[in-house]
Amino acid sequence: MQSTEDPEARKADLVAKRGYIKASLTKLIKSLQESTSELSRQNLLVKQERLTSLFSKYEELCMEILDEDGDEYEEAYMRALVMLRELTVQPSAAPAGAVATARDTPASTSSKNGKTKLPTITIPTFTGKCHEYKTFIGLFESLIHNDSSLEDIQKLYYLRNYLADEPYALIKNLPLVSESYSESLTILKDRYDNKFRITNEHINNLLELQCITKSTSTNIRNFVCNAKQELAAIKNLNQSVDTWDPVLLCILTKKLDSYTNKEYQLSRQDDKEPTLKQLFDFLDKRALALENAEPAARAPMQQRLEPTHRFEQQRFEQQNKKKTAHPSASNIAASTTSCLFCVAASG
Template sequence: MWFFNSFKSQSPIMASEDLRRLRAARGYTKASITRLFNFSNNENDVGLSAISDLETKRARIEELFKDYEQCNKEILALDEADAEDVEDYEAKYYNILTILNEAIKNKSSSSDAPSSDAPASSCKKAKLPTIKVETFTGKYSEYTGFINLFKAIIHNDRSIDNVQKLYYLRSFLANEPFDLIKNLPLAEGSYEEALKLLEERYNHKFKIVNEHINSLLDINALVKSNPANLRQFVSCIKQSLSALKNLNVSTDNWNPIILAILYRKLDIYTSRAYQLERDDTEEPTVTEFLLYLEKRALALENAEPSPTPGKSHHKAVVNVTATVSPACSYCKSNHRLFDCSKFKMLTSSERIAFSKNNDLCSVCLNKHNGKCRFHFRCSTCKQAHNTLLHPDSANQPQVSLISNLGHNGVLLPTVRVKLYSRTGSEVHVKALLDCCSQSSLATTKLINVLGLTPSKDNSNIIGAGGKSTDTQYSIPLDVYSLTMPYRVTANCNVMEKITCQLPQNAIKLDAFSIPDGITLSDADFHQPSEINLLLGADIFFQVLLLEPVLGQQERSAQPVEDPASPHPTVVNTKFGYIIGGGLPRQQTSDKSKNESSVCKTADGFFAT
């Protein structure tokens, strides 16, 4: 270490010479690390090395990495613009250390084998299969299983330090979970912080329960009953119900609801057979229903004809060949069109156009001559066509009437709400509550700040005077109150701009009195601000709070000078009190006439 410390006593004139020497020293250290990296990744070299040799190399890599870090610190002190890729050599260091530790551990355990006096059978050890941790991509229902397995294999292993545990954890994450912790430094304290971030983000019982319930609602319908389809159907139901019970969700009284959902998924023959066989004097249960399906699957298996030698062998081969799924006519993969995820991502108009252009049957989505042998109907309108070809309601025009945008005599109610970005940070947004809009809206600017990716969704927004605007994307946003523990999900269409700054002109607060003892959701309601979120009528009427009837004087923000003039009304909501309505005449601030002063107060949202 004397080599690095000696540079600290150098005069500033020698800085360039010191920098050259430090970079040369770092280059030598990097070359040594690379040689050890190549050695450790060669299975033959590691396998033939003695334990003492591996331990020496382990001590050497630890010493080299300390020198490498010291070099970087000294270089950064002299040149802050140094572009060294530290992350690459950190990864090499942890890779080398992991391989050497595992090799030393394996060789040590093998050296503890019984002596030659012991029976030959006792010298053999069964090699257990390697446990593979599936990559966690952010699905709530998979988080509990992932984190429990990770803790059992990695977290509870005392031979691994926290830095190595963090390295393992990062290797098992992808997409949003990886982005959540990727900026944490590879340091001792970062591991616990990473576990905490994942726990806060994904251990949400409400979300997990919802995913399991949705899996019941979205389970594939049985178009034709055969043993494989029935057993898969039963397996999916049991998995979802067992997961709900493990989450302490009481499903004992859900029998009528679950059975009503599952009846709709059965083919007509299975449904008819179940209704004929069940006991009409007893209330049906899910357990009884699943038992019947398992018995039916077993009966179908036993009823399948066995091949006759000589004659039916060729026929059996032909049948097997005929049941192989043909290539999808849309993406050319080995599945049917109605199972194609890419086809489902299209808008209904695009799916209908594709079906017509390729002469596909509107019922089974296949090509055939004559009448279709299937008789199922659209689950939405009950007409004789496939549900995927039903026109989406999302393609029908939605009305969005932002009230009185151009009139300075009316104050529109605004609220301050909280959103969470992709990285988990809070973002506070000024939103407009609009009881005249059928849809909620969000600006592209807000979506970029949140770091989220909207879904493709073509919609037509009709405004005042019949003017329409096409939007191509939508996204669900969880909107949180800043005044009470409340959250609501708004499905927002994404557009470049919602409206102008609101209010259009600054309002003098001394023009009227606001009742005492209330907390306004938007304390800056009187200042012109950018609007990046609009919450439509479905949200507006959810957040209104019913209160004891107040007197007109208590509920209204009365004008100070002229009580008879128009005045706004104060209303309580789950976001806090909002204020809106008619304004006293000529109560806009003189400052509002200055365009530059309005721009300075336009802070539609800010990150915390």
């Protein structure tokens, strides 16, 4: 016999049940934030079990309703669960406020107990650029993945908070269980640990280096620094950069201003094959020479002249304007005369 229950009525019933679960979750999480430091370890374990049970029912109802209902409850649940796990694993840990911040890493808090307070190490948010994956995952593994005091569910929480855009979208629908942590790492590795694409991104950065339009010490040093940085990144991918000198020289010299490029061509020896190191050495030497030759800032001419001299110069310019408006033979001859103060100042 088929059920005659109205689908709309059933959905409304499920939504009402989910609302009750959400209210229970909110109440439990709020109580944890207010009184966690006063609870015993046994009480914390009971509340942790209650929190997990409520959220499991919440997820089941969301699946039946076919509605994700936003991410705020999921995030609040993850924060509360991580807080409880840390306090139950380490009973003498700090109160809730000290561990509930998403961006605080274990490495930053552990340094507080040492003799020397080291600067906080910040893990950058990974947004999906392949050439940034190695840096991100290296820091994450060093600070969080290799920390044996953290459980996988806690590591998953930290991982999710350091992802944005596409990387976060790839793993956000995984179940909030310990097993999802290793699966999340595998998904990110398969998607972004692409040696061919990473190499291409660094090569494109080389090709798109900003040209030196004006030969100043700052422009030259920035150019050399950016080029060396991209080449070092490619070399770290086990590419044979040392054999690329002819190609790299062709690319980089085209980005120099005409005067610097001419000076470089005159400086090298025609009977020897040019190398990339020689180009960088030339640019470093040229930047240093420009720095040393830069004169001290000079005040404008009018600021250096005495008030009376300035007045004489203005009067002289006004006379010249009148003579130019009504030229005559004597005026033309007089127009070649210079202001004595200007002559003295320029001398």
